[in-house]
Amino acid sequence: MNGRLIASWSVVALCGIYFLAPLIATFEFSLRLLRGHYSFEAYRLVFASGDFQSAFLFSAIIGVVTIIVGALIVTPTAYWVQLRLPALRGIVEYITLLPLVVPAIVLVFGYIKLYGSNSILPLTATPFGSDILLMLGYVALGLPYLYRAIDAGMRSIDVKTLSEAAQIQGAGFPTILFRIIIPNIRSSILSGAFLTFAIVIGEFTLASLLDRPAFGPYLQLVGASRAYEPAALAVVAFLITWGCMGIIQWLGNSGSNFSAKR
């Protein structure tokens, strides 16, 4: 028994070292900007940089818009699949999984080909058009996570009976969706939203090839020209991702339902 326990803990420790050692080393390196002693100078420089602020702000705005558009597409879809079209569940799930098997590079070349300046809908011809294309690309990339989170939320409540109870009280489809269904799967939507946000913040391929000033390409640019700031940025990016994961975890534990502990 003791031997087994030691073996189990050894595996956990090895995995921990594998994941944590590079992070710790990166963090340690990020503190060495000033010779002879540790400091947060690299972080100060990063946060003080106008490029960092604008890139992060750009990605954050795109992330929020991506979440709103994604939720507006996915929530009614998952609702109708759950309520009226359960036979289509397999097809819809397959479609939502496609972004996992189609690489982002393929997706973006497709976009450029379809929406290039010579096409019928030349979205890439203007910065705003490219932003829209980037956002729609992120909606596609976030689809597997957003759909699964929302679908799981739909399955956790009795969508059919709640919809019928609202309908018999006089409610139409928008009222049912926005006043009954969405508030009851709020934590699931937020889980999907934070996952999507984490993806958008660090994404490089779409933003780079569409030539948008996002956080991913900024990370790459800084990494190619500086020594300590990229390490600080990597740590910051990790903290953002972990923050999102932590919020998802917290939502999952505390806010999933209107439970008796209120």
Place this chain on the structure above:
Amino acid sequence: MSFLSASGIQKHFGAHVAVKRFDLEVEKGEFVTFLGPSGCGKTTMLRMIAGFETPTRGTIKIAGKDVTDLPPNKRNIGMVFQSYALFPNLTVAGNIGFGLRIAGRPPQEIKKRVGEMLDMVKLPQYAERYPAQLSGGQQQRISLARALAPNPQILLLDEPLSALDARIRASLREEIRALQLELKITTIFVTHDQEEALSMSDRVVVMRDGEVEQIGAPKEIYNRPRTRFVASFVGTLNHLRARIVDPARGAVEIEGYPAFTKSPLDGAGVGDIQAMALRPESLQVTNADGSANVFKGVVEDAAFHGAVVRVKLRLKDTLLLVDVFNTGEGAAPQRGQTLSVTFRAEDLIALQGD
């Protein structure tokens, strides 16, 4: 003219026929129960009245208006669901006032009406609680209040008591009936529990395999079941095979014993075999022997049920259930004892069909 009318209703789900034919006229203020086993079409019929399903054939009218193709949110119907279906994100007050807010009523009116409804279901102090903080019985009361708050023209109850424990079920059953009588609201109740159906309803519609077997007052359904199915579904019953002796006089022979029905057995011929039924409580222990409407047998079992002792009396080929009232006097029938039982001619029921 009836208040709710369903005529020639059929409902097909692909190849499956859920309702074969259904015709019903319900008067204003009447409490009608759809009773039957699982899959008999009672819930499908209720859902068609609610508007959640559209009949394949036939028409549904409410207050003279054809609502067959009207969506549920345009029918002004209140419904209580088996699973309560309270909105978890809204408080009790929010749930009760939901329909009124949808109807665009002023906040003051909503608040007043919510208060009235809470008083009506005797839960005035629960307005700010969430459904998850209530017991099953309380949730169902709130569900009833929510259904009634917008003053619906019809109240539909879809097995509202089946998720509750026996004690709460009994008290809520009485409360629902009392409320219905007070509000005089036309009510359709769906259940598979015959006790609920008999104790609450003005009329009972017994359904089987998508068809109506019998419609009648509870007493009529219980005492005069038309078919073997109705007889066996409502209450406990002894099924008997009777040989017709004299149809004009209602004379038959059951297990070699002479017996009489109250009415002539129209359409039956001498020597025909007729399905008959007797309720266990309509049999009484007697000392009489050899006269009509008396069976003699051996006690196989006697089980004490409190108010009654249920005796299993073996005739030749039939095991007869007899409920002997526990008066506290005299010895209860014992196993192996020979016992004679008698019954009134009007209690011997001739059954139609299967």
